[in-house]
Amino acid sequence: MDDVVIRTRNLSKEYVRDEFRVVALKNANIEIHRGEFIALMGPSGSGKSTLLHLAAAMDRPSGGDLEVMGSQLNSLSDSEIARWRNRHVGFVFQSFNLIPVLTALENVELPLKLTHLKKGERMQHAATALKLVGLDDRMGHFPRQLSGGQEQRVAIARAIVTDPDILLCDEPTGNLDARSASEVLTLLSRLNKEFGKTIVMVTHDPHAAHFATKVRYIDKGELLPEGQAPEDWKALPN
Amino acid sequence: MRFLTLIVKNCLRNRRRSFLTIFSLSISLCLLGVMAALYYALFFGAPPTAQARRAVTRHKVSIVFPMPIYYREQIRKVRGVEEVAIWQWYGGAYRDSRDQRNFFPRLAVEADRLFKIYLDYQIPDEQKQAFIRDPAGCILGRSLADRFNFKVGDKILIKGDIFPFDLDLTVRGIYSSEESNEDTLWFNFKYLENALRNSSRLAAGTFTILATDAADIPRISKEVDELFANAPAPTRTESEYSFGLSFLSFLGNIKVILMSICGAVTFTILLISANTMAMSVRERVREVGVLKTLGFQSSTIMGMILAESAIIALIGGVVGLSIAQVLCIGIRQGPAIVDQTKTLTIQPPVLLALLGLSMIIGISSAIVPAWNASRTNIIDALRFTD
Structure with a gap:
């Protein structure tokens, strides 16, 4: 296997909402290599989250090919995709999406319940992940007892606890104040640099994009060539 | 068993609602328990030891x-x-x-x-x-x-x-x-x-x-x-046990009456439980999307929701049948309409059948919301706001 983690060829996604056909992504071609930290930027509704969802196999493409970690996702059944996602993908949401009735430790343990690890091992892994994100003193706290930044760090711990190959982040700083956002971005950058995690991050925020090693733009469903930004956007240096 | 913690915590998510559901289930199961005990005593029970040797002869x-x-x-x-x-x-x-x-x-x-x-x-x-x-x-x-x-x-x-x-x-x-x-x-x-x-x-x-x-x-x-x-x-002779039961026929077809009450109670419980589960699952559509994103399969999610409903119904059943057993003791000590009520109790097979019924009610009431939740597309689930 080459070091391409995600490869798309003419990847498209169309939705039908009521009687309207909406093209969310048009013939997207991209190769993301192992160890890259890519920021996908573009205005709201441009299709960047759609590309991320397709890469995480959370949605099925309408056309084109999608290869992630050497797997042709189009050919997998729903249950195979679920297992694949648990093993290879960590996902970080804009709105954290922690389970409110579970503590930070239990939230992080959740993806490990789908593995063959025993309870003690699961707890040990979850505790290590929380320590990595600097929340080893908040293990017994429920989401409502944490700040937004802390919640997002728990969400990142949950995303990395299975040691996935790819970390997909959908506006991870969108709901955070500047200081918390900076902490989260620093953490993602550390995961990329120190642990070699491949990260794809969707963001509108040019400041957030600065933490990435590469920036790609999407506009009106089209993935623009490398180095090219929409006219009304100020391009960021790569 | 791996998901038991999450299932139990989901049961306790909205404590007031869970308590009220368990309470209403327990009242219904209590009524069902007393009716079933009475039905069993009248139509399946063996006469008490001393009565078993007695017969009554009356005019035909x-x-x-x-x-x-x-x-x-x-x-x-x-x-x-x-x-x-x-x-x-x-x-x-x-x-x-x-x-x-x-x-x-x-x-x-x-x-x-x-x-x-x-x-x-x-x-x-x-x-x-x-x-x-x-x-x-x-x-x-x-x-x-x-x-x-x-x-x-x-x-x-x-x-x-x-x-x-x-x-x-x-x-x-x-x-x-x-x-x-x-x-x-x-x-x-x-x-x-x-x-x-x-x-x-x-x-x-x-x-x-x-x-x-x-x-x-x-x-x-x-x-x-x-x-x-x-x-x-001319005479008609029958066991004293049957003779006692014949008095009940004055009240009408007791079997049909008891079965009708039991059927109505069961249907009511089913509606209560189904309504609660539908509300409970609707509140968590977004979480279902999150679980799927983490790699949970539809069948696992469906199983967790069904187990949650079954646990709530089972607790309601245990509480209700415990109250029913106490009521049976009260009925035993009260005035006896027929001798069968002197030994009224919820027999172990009836108890097990009713506990099984409460679980079936729990599971069947959650089938539709659990199925819908487990089949929801991840993207739609994550966009869901209630």
Whole structure:
């Protein structure tokens, strides 16, 4: 296997909402290599989250090919995709999406319940992940007892606890104040640099994009060539 | 078991709602438990040990028609009959008969034979002898005595209605019984004999038979009835257990009534539970999307929701059936409509069946919301806001 983690060829996604056909992504071609930290930027509704969802196999493409970690996702059944996602993908949401009735430790343990690890091992892994994100003193706290930044760090711990190959982040700083956002971005950058995690991050925020090693733009469903930004956007240096 | 923590925590997510659901389920299951216990006792239960050996002979047409007293000696000759005694329903009125609280059965019985047939009656020997000796004596069940605060030596006046004379009785004893009802007043048949001397009205209402072996009851019943098949007063003999049940038929088709109530209760519980689960799952559509993103399969999510509903229903079932068992104890100690209620309890097979039913209700009420949630597309689930 080459070091391409995600490869798309003419990847498209169309939705039908009521009687309207909406093209969310048009013939997207991209190769993301192992160890890259890519920021996908573009205005709201441009299709960047759609590309991320397709890469995480959370949605099925309408056309084109999608290869992630050497797997042709189009050919997998729903249950195979679920297992694949648990093993290879960590996902970080804009709105954290922690389970409110579970503590930070239990939230992080959740993806490990789908593995063959025993309870003690699961707890040990979850505790290590929380320590990595600097929340080893908040293990017994429920989401409502944490700040937004802390919640997002728990969400990142949950995303990395299975040691996935790819970390997909959908506006991870969108709901955070500047200081918390900076902490989260620093953490993602550390995961990329120190642990070699491949990260794809969707963001509108040019400041957030600065933490990435590469920036790609999407506009009106089209993935623009490398180095090219929409006219009304100020391009960021790569 | 891996997901038990999450399932239990989801059950406790909205404590007030879970409590109210469990409460409503437990009330319904309590009602269902008492009904099922009654149904089982009436139609599947075995008669208590002492009662199993007893049979009752009555007029074939109706219990209101009397039979000649001489039948007793002919019945006694049937093989397997150990003892026979005459019963005669007196009726009458105690105090104000319009007040139903003053009602209790008043029966004339051959005093010396009563205790040979009702082996389960517990009464001090001196009271027993006093009753046998006194033609105007009577004995009362403990429950009846307590209800009216009767004591040994008290006088009881019963005004006649069926018979053209009043009863002036003296309480000679108070019996108790684990198996038979304790709400009856028995007075000495000699009282009737003395009052109706030379009258054609001196007859037997029923004959109570004690068989040497409970297994002989069907044969004895058949032989007794054959004995009087061509007599002016043909008979119908059946076990005392069945005889007691025949009184219930006056109320209508008890089986249908009980089954209808049980069916209505079950349907109501199903609706309550389904409504709660639908609300509970709807609140968590977004979380279902998150779980799927983490790699949870649709079947796992569906199983977790079904298990959650089953746990809530099972807790409701355990609480409700516990209350029902306590109610059964209360009913056992109250006035007995039929002897079967003296031993009313939720039998282990009924208990297991009802607990199973509560789980089935829980699971079936959650099938639709669980199925819908598990089939929801991840993107739609994550976009969901309630």
